Amino acid sequence: MPTPLWKPNSSEKRKTLLTKFSKNIQAKYNLPDFKYSTLHQWSIDFPEFFWEEVWKDNEVMASKSWSTVMGNDLFNVRNDSKRSAWFDGARMNYAENLLQKNNDEIEALSFIAENGKTFSMNYAELKSAVSQCASGMKAIGVSKMDRVAAVIPNCPEAIIGFLAASSIGAIWSSCSPDFGIKGINDRLGQISPKIIITINAYHYNGIEHDSLGKIREVAKLIPSIEEVYVVPFTEAEIEFKGQEKPWTELMDYSAIVTTFAQLPFDHPLYILYSSGTTGVPKSIVHGAGGCLLKHLTEHRYHSNINPGDRVFYFTTCGWMMWNWLVSSLASGATIILYDGAPTFPDFGRMWKLIDDQKITHFGTSPKFLSAVKKSGYSPKNNNKLNSLKAILSTGSPLPGNLFSWIYEEVAYVPVMSIAGGTDIVGCFMGGNPNLPVYSEELQCKSLGMNTLAFDAAGKSVECEKGELVCATPFPSMPLYFWKDNNGEKYHNAYFEKFPSVWTHGDFIEITERGGVIVYGRSDTVLNPGGVRIGTSEIYRPVEEMSEIEDSIVVGQSWENDIRILLFVVLKKGITLDDELISKIKATIRNDTSTRHVPSLIFEIQDIPRTISGKKVEKAVLETIKGENIENISAIANPESLSIFTILREELKN
Numbered sequence: 001m002p003t004p005l006w007k008p009n010s011s012e013k014r015k016t017l018l019t020k021f022s023k024n025i026q027a028k029y030n031l032p033d034f035k036y037s038t039l040h041q042w043s044i045d046f047p048e049f050f051w052e053e054v055w056k057d058n059e060v061m062a063s064k065s066w067s068t069v070m071g072n073d074l075f076n077v078r079n080d081s082k083r084s085a086w087f088d089g090a091r092m093n094y095a096e097n098l099l100q101k102n103n104d105e106i107e108a109l110s111f112i113a114e115n116g117k118t119f120s121m122n123y124a125e126l127k128s129a130v131s132q133c134a135s136g137m138k139a140i141g142v143s144k145m146d147r148v149a150a151v152i153p154n155c156p157e158a159i160i161g162f163l164a165a166s167s168i169g170a171i172w173s174s175c176s177p178d179f180g181i182k183g184i185n186d187r188l189g190q191i192s193p194k195i196i197i198t199i200n201a202y203h204y205n206g207i208e209h210d211s212l213g214k215i216r217e218v219a220k221l222i223p224s225i226e227e228v229y230v231v232p233f234t235e236a237e238i239e240f241k242g243q244e245k246p247w248t249e250l251m252d253y254s255a256i257v258t259t260f261a262q263l264p265f266d267h268p269l270y271i272l273y274s275s276g277t278t279g280v281p282k283s284i285v286h287g288a289g290g291c292l293l294k295h296l297t298e299h300r301y302h303s304n305i306n307p308g309d310r311v312f313y314f315t316t317c318g319w320m321m322w323n324w325l326v327s328s329l330a331s332g333a334t335i336i337l338y339d340g341a342p343t344f345p346d347f348g349r350m351w352k353l354i355d356d357q358k359i360t361h362f363g364t365s366p367k368f369l370s371a372v373k374k375s376g377y378s379p380k381n382n383n384k385l386n387s388l389k390a391i392l393s394t395g396s397p398l399p400g401n402l403f404s405w406i407y408e409e410v411a412y413v414p415v416m417s418i419a420g421g422t423d424i425v426g427c428f429m430g431g432n433p434n435l436p437v438y439s440e441e442l443q444c445k446s447l448g449m450n451t452l453a454f455d456a457a458g459k460s461v462e463c464e465k466g467e468l469v470c471a472t473p474f475p476s477m478p479l480y481f482w483k484d485n486n487g488e489k490y491h492n493a494y495f496e497k498f499p500s501v502w503t504h505g506d507f508i509e510i511t512e513r514g515g516v517i518v519y520g521r522s523d524t525v526l527n528p529g530g531v532r533i534g535t536s537e538i539y540r541p542v543e544e545m546s547e548i549e550d551s552i553v554v555g556q557s558w559e560n561d562i563r564i565l566l567f568v569v570l571k572k573g574i575t576l577d578d579e580l581i582s583k584i585k586a587t588i589r590n591d592t593s594t595r596h597v598p599s600l601i602f603e604i605q606d607i608p609r610t611i612s613g614k615k616v617e618k619a620v621l622e623t624i625k626g627e628n629i630e631n632i633s634a635i636a637n638p639e640s641l642s643i644f645t646i647l648r649e650e651l652k653n
Helices: 010-015 017-029 036-045 047-057 094-098 123-139 156-168 181-191 212-221 288-302 320-331 349-357 366-375 400-409 488-494 535-544 578-591 617-625 638-647
Strands: 068-070 086-088 107-113 118-122 147-151 171-175 195-199 201-204 207-210 227-231 244-246 268-273 283-287 310-313 334-339 361-364 390-393 415-417 419-421 426-430 451-454 465-470 502-510 516-521 548-558 561-570 600-603
Touching: 010 017, 017 036, 017 047, 017 288, 036 047, 047 068, 047 086, 047 288, 086 288, 094 156, 094 288, 094 320, 107 123, 107 156, 107 349, 118 123, 123 156, 147 156, 147 181, 147 212, 156 171, 156 195, 156 268, 156 320, 156 334, 171 181, 181 212, 181 283, 195 212, 207 212, 212 227, 268 288, 268 320, 283 288, 288 320, 288 426, 310 320, 310 349, 320 334, 334 349, 349 361, 366 400, 400 415, 400 535, 451 502, 488 502, 516 535, 516 617, 535 548, 535 561, 535 578, 548 617, 578 600, 617 638
Parallel strands: 107 334, 147 171, 147 195, 171 268, 195 227, 227 244, 310 334, 310 361, 361 390, 390 415, 561 600
Antiparallel strands: 068 086, 107 118, 201 207, 268 283, 419 426, 451 465, 465 502, 502 516, 548 561
């Protein structure tokens, strides 16, 4: 039996919001106990009762109650792609629920720029700014269902614009300013926004990057854009042209009364986008009520976010974790916004931020944690970090060496590795303040999510690898894909493989403890000799090696089988000689099995990744095959693929 790296004491468990909720459910529904496993099973056996209790426990604001919580046949998305049957009849507003703590003593947000600039707003100030922005939007003709787009950093104006749009029933959609012209147009061009909010420029790694020039090109490509509102994000002078106006002209500073449009539970809130590495990104429309309830369960019960906590996630406005972070306001928390490079001017930047901002919940990625570990920087020896209550990680599987490093070099707090996706703007499995932390495991399946591992025959399995599915509906399912009128694309994305069961595309194992191990994307699973291997099984031992900075692995068809190809980025001064190749193979063999050992190992200089930092194995394989990558703009560093083009001939032999 593995030894837990962390476990809560009885006093800590008694105080969590999850314990309070569990005890209330046990008493009301006569459950045998208030263990998490009991509560989770009840939540998927009786989803109508569960989601209703989440609504009540969190005191969701609504002007009108619902007639039914949950309709029938919710996984049938093709007959009526825009139908949703959750909380039918309810009238509410997402922004109102986030701004209900109208208090001038509670900080709503705190912003820190890479160059050290800071800014904060209390809840009363944020609500007032949202009212002014909403009034300004209405004055220029923005109304329900209009799209408000933004190409903007993670800054206060992004929060204000988003909440203002949602307060009047407009649909928000945002991209990070580091996207290229094609990447922005591939996303926003699909949805025909009425206005766009942007910046003049931004800083990253100490360098100022122009943004407005790109937006001018984008505006030429999207004829629906009527106005471009520019936030002066840097000191660079702005010369307004054509339809461009200063951000201040969008703000109606005379607005005093806040009016929140009362909308159906499933009114569209925002449009998010898939990575787009296999084609034009899917435009995924999410509903206000479903996102609110899902985030409340993940923040309050799974992350134990209480009023007054200070929540940070390193994210851009082009990643779903930004939307997840913003919803923390509904729990009365302060959201900490940072824009810039996480390691500028050095590897201590984020850890110093924890102390300066008294961050309680620190969210990051395995990529960042790995970079800090390999740099030799010790967060706990250089900082206090005594405000921390939890560390969250997502974006890719968190390997065992980083679990142990956190407990050795950071803090003894729950490490909550979480996993879900843009598709559900939330998690299938994640953290739990009442359960132990085991290396490489996500602590539990999320409440209300009937998460299972299916084998190839569609049978649920435990303690063996399988396809991640969700067997029953949940409120944060997408409402529809934009312009997918018959629901065909939606159906093909999630319900093609196993009928009437949501198939997510991840390769997982559910452990005997009820935890979950994620092995990577199922469409990049390696299959040598018929043995299914997740790519993370190879990344873990390889990236623990001191000689290796990063790696990417693919499976190539070869002589009626699959051979594994491993590409590594080496530390400066290291050479990929026969000795190191033998060491890499031995390390993989000893940690996993002979089947995992790559046939060929190559040195490369950079790993292709999406803009949100995920490795793009599929693009590597397509390049090796000589196939065209449909949407190269989805890759943050497309030049990194050139080495695979060069290696193509060598890999034919």
